[in-house]
Structures are given as structure tokens and as C-alpha cells.
Amino acid sequence: MAEKELNELTDQELLAKKDKSKSDKIINAVLIGLFIGVAVYSSVTHGIGFFTFFPLIFAGFLGVQWNRRNQALEKELESRNLK
Numbered sequence: 077m078a079e080k081e082l083n084e085l086t087d088q089e090l091l092a093k094k095d096k097s098k099s100d101k102i103i104n105a106v107l108i109g110l111f112i113g114v115a116v117y118s119s120v121t122h123g124i125g126f127f128t129f130f131p132l133i134f135a136g137f138l139g140v141q142w143n144r145r146n147q148a149l150e151k152e153l154e155s156r157n158l159k
Contacts, residue, residue, distance in 0.1 A: 082148055082149060082152040083152060085152075087156060087158060090149075090152060090153060090156070090158060091153075091158060093149060094149060094153060094158075097145075097146060097149060100142070101142075101146075104138060104139070104142045107135075107138060108135045108138060108139055111131035111132065111134050111135035111138075112131070112132070112135055114127070114131045115127070115128050115129070115130075115131045115132050115135075118131075
């Protein structure tokens with residue numbers, strides 16, 4: 077089942093999504109840190125190569141996608157005066 081658009085959610089569902097986004101922030105921070113750690117370890121042990129940049133691409137992608145979702149959620153909350 078596809079996820080509903082933010083403008084289709086009820087106020088309670090939107091507030092629940094906001095609460096869930098707080099825990100998502102921690103998970104994303106851990107994943108980004110893990111990807112950066114793998115890149116640093118790879119560059120220290122094997123020099124700069126594919127496994128140095130590959131995790132950094134994923135970390136950047138993850139950060140950008142989470143930021144877009146978070147901004148859309150905050151914008152919808154603000155438009156409904158739920159903040």
C-alpha cells in the first residue's frame with residue numbers, strides 16, 4: 077500500500093508522523109556516521125579508491141532525501157498551525 081501524501085493525512089496522523097520523524101533523525105545520523113566511518117577506514121587502510129567514495133555517495137543521498145521529507149512535513153505542519 078502506498079503511503080498517503082502529507083496533505084491527505086489527518087491532523088492526528090500528521091502529528092504522529094512528526095513524532096516518528098524524531099526517531100528517524102537518530103537512525104539517519106547513525107547510518108550517515110557509519111557510511112563516513114567506512115569511507116575513512118577504507119581510505120586509511122587501502123588508500124583512496126572506490127570504497128572511499130561509494131559510502132559517501134550513499135550518505136549524501138540519505139541526507140538529502142531525509143532533509144526533503146523533513147522540510148515537507150514541517151511546511152505542512154506550519155500550514156495547518158499544528159507546530
